[in-house]
Amino acid sequence: MQTSVALLYVALVAAPGCSSLPTKGDSIRNTINSxxxxAQITLVHIKKLRTKLPVAPRIEFCAPSIEGLTSISHDLGLLDNELQNPLTELLSQIQADVSSLEGRVRSLAVTVDCPVRARPAGETGNSLFPDSHLHLTLTKVQRYLDKLLLNKDKLKVC
Structure with missing residues (x-):
């Protein structure tokens, strides 16, 4: 009987310290890590997909600058829209990844009181060269995510 009372006492005394809610700082740090x-997983998906596609032409593309959460959210929204194009249905996993990234960045921006632009409107465009369009879209996403990972400190500023 005394043992169970002692265990109950320890559980009640120790529980508040163990079950405290995460602070806003912890939540922000966890979201940035996520x-x-x-982004890293998406780059792995892109590399894996590239092995299944025909060799891509050499595509020159300069990713937009990464300034902070507001611009990152907007740029990911544009990439998400481009990935939803019927010509890029092969990229559905990457589109899901980018959409998830955009949602998390937008949520983080709201959490830290950054201004958030309206989500860019989707455009459905037809390309005369679907294979080239596919490779260009894939290159845009890959270069942007590479740049994002190099500038991940920008996830802490508006």
Whole structure:
């Protein structure tokens, strides 16, 4: 009987310290880590997909600058829209990853009181060269995510 009372006492005394809610700082740090992890996983998906596609032409593309959460959210929204194009249906996993990234970045921006632009409107465009369009879209996403990972400190500023 005394043992169970002692265990109950320890559980009640220790529980508040063990079950405290995460602070806003912890939540922000966890969200940033999640964003970085999703970006890394998406790059792995892109590399894996590239092995299944015909050799891509040499595509020159300069990713937009990464200034902070507001611009990152907007740029990911544009990439998400481009990935939803019927010509890029082969990229559905990457589109899901980018959409998830955009949502997390937007949520983080709201959490830290950054201004958030309206989500960019989707455009459905037809390309005369679907294979080239596919490779260009894939290159845009890959270069942007590479740049995002190099500038992950920008996830802490508006």
């Amino acid at each position: 964003i970085v992890n999703i």
